[in-house]
Amino acid sequence: MGYVAARGGTEAIAAAEELVCRSRLQAGASWLELDQLTERLRYLNDRVMGEGGLWAPLLAARAIRQAEGDVIEAAHLLRAHRSTLPRLCELIPADADELRPLRRIVPAFREVPGPQLLGRTLDYTGRLLDLGDEDQARAAAAAATAAAAARHPGDDPDEYDGATEPPFPERLLDVLRRTDLAVDRRRGDDPEPTDISQVAVRPGIGRSAVLSVMARAETGALVNLWYRNILGPDNHLHEVTLGEVRHGELPIRVSHPRTGNPVLIGHLRATEVEAIEDLDGADEDRTRFDVGYGLVAGHNERKAIAMANLDIALHRDRSDSGLEQAVLMTTDGLDASGFLEHLKLPHYVTFRSMIERKQAMRTDRARNERKGRRQHTAPAVAPAAPATQPAAVAVGEVTP
Amino acid sequence: MPIREDRHTPEVLAEEELAGYLALAATEPLHALADAIIASSPGLRVLAGPTVGTARYDVREPVEAIRFGLVEVLITNAEVELEGSHGWATRLGDDRVGTLSAAICDAEVQRNGPLADSVRALCELVRTDLAEQHARRWAELLPTVVHFEELDR
Numbered sequence: 001m002g003y004v005a006a007r008g009g010t011e012a013i014a015a016a017e018e019l020v021c022r023s024r025l026q027a028g029a030s031w032l033e034l035d036q037l038t039e040r041l042r043y044l045n046d047r048v049m050g051e052g053g054l055w056a057p058l059l060a061a062r063a064i065r066q067a068e069g070d071v072i073e074a075a076h077l078l079r080a081h082r083s084t085l086p087r088l089c090e091l092i093p094a095d096a097d098e099l100r101p102l103r104r105i106v107p108a109f110r111e112v113p114g115p116q117l118l119g120r121t122l123d124y125t126g127r128l129l130d131l132g133d134e135d136q137a138r139a140a141a142a143a144a145t146a147a148a149a150a151r152h153p154g155d156d157p158d159e160y161d162g163a164t165e166p167p168f169p170e171r172l173l174d175v176l177r178r179t180d181l182a183v184d185r186r187r188g189d190d191p192e193p194t195d196i197s198q199v200a201v202r203p204g205i206g207r208s209a210v211l212s213v214m215a216r217a218e219t220g221a222l223v224n225l226w227y228r229n230i231l232g233p234d235n236h237l238h239e240v241t242l243g244e245v246r247h248g249e250l251p252i253r254v255s256h257p258r259t260g261n262p263v264l265i266g267h268l269r270a271t272e273v274e275a276i277e278d279l280d281g282a283d284e285d286r287t288r289f290d291v292g293y294g295l296v297a298g299h300n301e302r303k304a305i306a307m308a309n310l311d312i313a314l315h316r317d318r319s320d321s322g323l324e325q326a327v328l329m330t331t332d333g334l335d336a337s338g339f340l341e342h343l344k345l346p347h348y349v350t351f352r353s354m355i356e357r358k359q360a361m362r363t364d365r366a367r368n369e370r371k372g373r374r375q376h377t378a379p380a381v382a383p384a385a386p387a388t389q390p391a392a393v394a395v396g397e398v399t400p
Numbered sequence: 401m402p403i404r405e406d407r408h409t410p411e412v413l414a415e416e417e418l419a420g421y422l423a424l425a426a427t428e429p430l431h432a433l434a435d436a437i438i439a440s441s442p443g444l445r446v447l448a449g450p451t452v453g454t455a456r457y458d459v460r461e462p463v464e465a466i467r468f469g470l471v472e473v474l475i476t477n478a479e480v481e482l483e484g485s486h487g488w489a490t491r492l493g494d495d496r497v498g499t500l501s502a503a504i505c506d507a508e509v510q511r512n513g514p515l516a517d518s519v520r521a522l523c524e525l526v527r528t529d530l531a532e533q534h535a536r537r538w539a540e541l542l543p544t545v546v547h548f549e550e551l552d553r
Contacts, residue, residue, distance in 0.1 A: 197469075261415075
């Protein structure tokens with residue numbers, strides 16, 4: 001069975017693609033508008049932007065629609081599209097303290113500076129599937145939209161410390177530092193961050209790259225890595241206490257070409273988490289806490305929590321255990337899925353060579369068995385042969 | 401210098417505030433205003449773009465106070481010259497019409513053209529809309545602030 005080069009399948013591939021496109025258009029449902037995705041499936045849209053590494057809500061919605069809801073595929077489309085675009089400039093770096101919270105809780109501490117602001121969450125609500133009537137739901141949605149449009153600022157008399165908009169509360173890490181309860185790891189220099197879209201990441205690359213990798217990682221991969229280390233076999237993590245859990249808006253600013261001053265051109269939403277670690281190592285300052293940090297684009301608390309936990313675990317691990325390698329090399333959704341999905345491509349030659357190896361082994365074994373039988377029966381004919389018989393050939397295996 | 405949200409008159413818009421409001425304005429009114437500017441001032445030259453591309457977005461984190469790349473952001477840039485005055489705009493997303501329109505509006509204000517006050521009025525509208533949006537959103541969030549009640553021991 002030799003290898004014969006072959007070609008074909010182009011027409012079938014085109015027909016398969018056509019089938020996908022036609023099914024997308026003729027889905028038996030009304031056309032899926034982009035605002036349905038950006039406004040009603042915000043977690044999905046945010047996740048695709050975060051894992052795709054590009055903040056572009058409408059493009060992410062297009063990618064989700066094109067991928068028919070396949071999150072990894074949508075992130076792949078977005079990242080591939082990003083690679084075709086020129087990089088026009090670098091935005092002015094934001095400070096995490098500039099995040100204007102839409103939600104802010106501090107699980108570690110009740111009385112913190114600023115509010116415990118639950119925001120838009122179902123964290124404390126039972127998970128019951130809504131089986132309500134669809135027509136009633138549509139009517140309720142229309143009524144809520146009309147009521148929101150009629151509402152004016154100031155209609156609600158509530159205020160928090162007289163503020164007319166969300167405050168920028170002091171973070172728990174700063175409170176711990178102020179009370180000398182946290183290790184202060186702030187650096188005096190300002191190293192240029194590694195751009196992971198330009199540089200291949202390898203262990204030892206530095207914390208800025210590790211944070212970027214985790215910010216772009218696949219959510220499930222990061223959560224799974226955290227879980228393996230808490231309850232699974234890896235065991236590099238303690239169960240930490242969360243300090244800040246925030247979701248809010250960060251400013252996007254560019255430099256004005258004529259004045260050089262910052263210009264605010266919009267905001268992006270991000271989720272931020274502080275993970276407070278109770279230091280207990282022999283060579284650690286046990287009188288203080290240390291903190292891990294997570295920040296991801298969009299609203300994705302699971303991912304930010306896993307990132308903050310892994311950040312402090314990596315700091316304490318000092319690259320001794322392979323945890324850094326696991327974070328850097330196995331959490332990218334496109335890398336993992338790409339490798340996995342390549343298994344669907346034709347492996348005809350590979351598999352044929354495997355078959356031929358097995359057939360060759362079988363032929364070889366049969367030849368050895370025949371040879372062994374000859375050698376076993378040889379004494380009657382040639383008495384000198386037994387010294388060279390294979391040890392594996394037993395008398396009982398010899399067939400008549 | 402971020403956009404101020406306190407009261408000010410349109411006449412004292414700094415260049416950065418003007419560019420910021422033009423970046424945040426809706427595409428349709430910008431487009432209409434730019435069309436009107438072009439109609440009254442034929443000397444328009446597009447110097448660059450509109451170009452759609454990305455920009456790196458770094459954030460300084462609080463633990464080591466280092467910067468890291470959070471994500472890239474989709475933006476559109478454009479530069480124009482209108483009757484010898486330079487106009488520039490950057491807006492979020494793939495918005496070629498809006499960005500070119502914003503650059504034209506910027507140039508109109510730089511040369512203090514006949515529609516400069518209309519551009520400033522649009523900026524004022526954007527400012528008040530933003531302030532209202534922030535206030536409305538805060539009003540929605542306020543009821544979700546937790547008020548703890550200490551229980552008797």
